[in-house]
Amino acid sequence: MSLLSIDLGGTKLATAVFSEEGSVLCEERLPLEKRKGTAVGSLIATQVNKFLRIAQNDGHPVSSIGISVPGISYQKAGIVWAPNIAGWEAYPLLKEIEETAEGIPVTIDSDRACYILGEVWKGGAQGCNDAIFLAVGTGIGAGILVNGNVLRGWHDIAGAVGWMALEKPFQKNYANCGCFESRASGEGIAKLAKELLLDAKGYNGALRKQTGEITAFDVFEAYKQNDCIATEVAKQCVVFWGMAIANLVSIFNPQKIILGGGVFGPALQFIPAIYEEAIKWAQPVSMKEVLIEPSVLGNRAGLYGAAWLALQNNEK
Amino acid sequence: MSLLSIDLGGTKLATAVFSEEGSVLCEERLPLEKRKGTAVGSLIATQVNKFLRIAQNDGHPVSSIGISVPGISYQKAGIVWAPNIAGWEAYPLLKEIEETAEGIPVTIDSDRACYILGEVWKGGAQGCNDAIFLAVGTGIGAGILVNGNVLRGWHDIAGAVGWMALEKPFQKNYANCGCFESRASGEGIAKLAKELLLDAKGYNGALRKQTGEITAFDVFEAYKQNDCIATEVAKQCVVFWGMAIANLVSIFNPQKIILGGGVFGPALQFIPAIYEEAIKWAQPVSMKEVLIEPSVLGNRAGLYGAAWLALQNNEK
Numbered sequence: 001m002s003l004l005s006i007d008l009g010g011t012k013l014a015t016a017v018f019s020e021e022g023s024v025l026c027e028e029r030l031p032l033e034k035r036k037g038t039a040v041g042s043l044i045a046t047q048v049n050k051f052l053r054i055a056q057n058d059g060h061p062v063s064s065i066g067i068s069v070p071g072i073s074y075q076k077a078g079i080v081w082a083p084n085i086a087g088w089e090a091y092p093l094l095k096e097i098e099e100t101a102e103g104i105p106v107t108i109d110s111d112r113a114c115y116i117l118g119e120v121w122k123g124g125a126q127g128c129n130d131a132i133f134l135a136v137g138t139g140i141g142a143g144i145l146v147n148g149n150v151l152r153g154w155h156d157i158a159g160a161v162g163w164m165a166l167e168k169p170f171q172k173n174y175a176n177c178g179c180f181e182s183r184a185s186g187e188g189i190a191k192l193a194k195e196l197l198l199d200a201k202g203y204n205g206a207l208r209k210q211t212g213e214i215t216a217f218d219v220f221e222a223y224k225q226n227d228c229i230a231t232e233v234a235k236q237c238v239v240f241w242g243m244a245i246a247n248l249v250s251i252f253n254p255q256k257i258i259l260g261g262g263v264f265g266p267a268l269q270f271i272p273a274i275y276e277e278a279i280k281w282a283q284p285v286s287m288k289e290v291l292i293e294p295s296v297l298g299n300r301a302g303l304y305g306a307a308w309l310a311l312q313n314n315e316k
Numbered sequence: 317m318s319l320l321s322i323d324l325g326g327t328k329l330a331t332a333v334f335s336e337e338g339s340v341l342c343e344e345r346l347p348l349e350k351r352k353g354t355a356v357g358s359l360i361a362t363q364v365n366k367f368l369r370i371a372q373n374d375g376h377p378v379s380s381i382g383i384s385v386p387g388i389s390y391q392k393a394g395i396v397w398a399p400n401i402a403g404w405e406a407y408p409l410l411k412e413i414e415e416t417a418e419g420i421p422v423t424i425d426s427d428r429a430c431y432i433l434g435e436v437w438k439g440g441a442q443g444c445n446d447a448i449f450l451a452v453g454t455g456i457g458a459g460i461l462v463n464g465n466v467l468r469g470w471h472d473i474a475g476a477v478g479w480m481a482l483e484k485p486f487q488k489n490y491a492n493c494g495c496f497e498s499r500a501s502g503e504g505i506a507k508l509a510k511e512l513l514l515d516a517k518g519y520n521g522a523l524r525k526q527t528g529e530i531t532a533f534d535v536f537e538a539y540k541q542n543d544c545i546a547t548e549v550a551k552q553c554v555v556f557w558g559m560a561i562a563n564l565v566s567i568f569n570p571q572k573i574i575l576g577g578g579v580f581g582p583a584l585q586f587i588p589a590i591y592e593e594a595i596k597w598a599q600p601v602s603m604k605e606v607l608i609e610p611s612v613l614g615n616r617a618g619l620y621g622a623a624w625l626a627l628q629n630n631e632k
Binding site for chain 2: 129130142144146147149151152153154155156157158159160161162163164165166167168169170174175178179239240243244246247250251252253254255277280281282283285286289
């Protein structure tokens, strides 16, 4: 028997078949291209059908399906809210995939829940009861494990750490996605670089010469060349990452904080500097105990977490 | 049968006998005066003995004892760390009271855990699975209920929200007790008023005329008279309280946040202003759902929580 794992992102769909022991048997990544609404649902259903058949033909039929979604999974209703997929304000994904799956059980959870569950199953949080996956990519969110269970809150919205207030006074542009996300996500990095460029009249470095929109990736490339604007952006982000991690440490007293998402990635080089910042702010006993580590599963953390969801179905 | 409840504070010891239904049958408050170390332990033991006898004589013998302590209760070891009681870095309170209690079961928990457990049992959080008691007094801490259980973290230190980083850059005086506590606790209020007084050369209001050390209480009294320094202190604190509450809302998606401790108290008048500040920063869906309310148990929240601990022993 095997597990079918789906990891939906804002721009891509990853599908994999796992053994129950956690080996990846086959895997595919597709761009969403311009799909929205039901077209995204249809693509998932197509991939489910295709990989159910592949697994069957390979002699390890799928016993259970897990799906990671980029937003909120309302567990009781089976409804998904995904802010970066148009038409997914209240998408009935569970019903749709259950119809496709013909009796094979389906479980859906948010990407941030899947990240930490994947790390607990096969990554850096194995053996942890209290651990946090801080995902910094286009946006920022956290999967938070409390006493062995994912923190969900009253209506499944817990972990929205991108909304953390870290610098007063309030600025209007925090209203869209929160102060921390606005300052230190991939989009925040690009935005700050562009702001600094406007002010740096005399600057004529790599970011000035760039054709097309500046991205966080460009900023990290420029940082490698000691670019002064990229260096300033990194310095400011390190403070925000350090403060946010300090807050999670003081509030949760976790064993581990795992850094992942597209930005960690290239920003992993800053872990020592982030640690130095966090230690200034955090409750000192909790800070001394916590480990801050990169994700070992990287961009497969969501796939591992979704496979773990599927495995739980088998064990029910 | 009845429950014996002990609420130890930094400066006082409250003792009460509760019925199992949650009525207070008798109660006493004693100042700790200059007691420290084992003298505090002896005072608790004396009160335990006295109230065991009183309850016995009144015809409702004590079946179980609960104790709330102002610091950290290391649950497995039975050891207490209480920063405001000299000599209580690792105090073996459980063993000491168990010896006094002669076979009656004893449970100890932190004050912040007791506050939220008391509110869940008989206060404003009845029926809640996800709720937070934010205690703002001399210091700041939170009792956090996650899916019906108190958030403890890896080593029982979770909830140290006084350490929340809310304003960069880091200042040296945050190192003692954290940024949020340093800015918006009772001590923080008094400190800010004193700083503003130093700068306000032309000011000749109530706080200038005061003999003796200025306290948060004095600041709230001056606020009633529209004192300009007290008004500025309140304004700054409202921003920090709003930001901190917003962070708890975004991270935990709770049903309720209950405000208590000595400062809430007089600062309860600012709840509408705090709400207006928090709503700017917090994850909007979670913010719309949460209720922000004063503690209905007031300075008895710890006693109720400790009585609930005792009740749980009975139900084991």
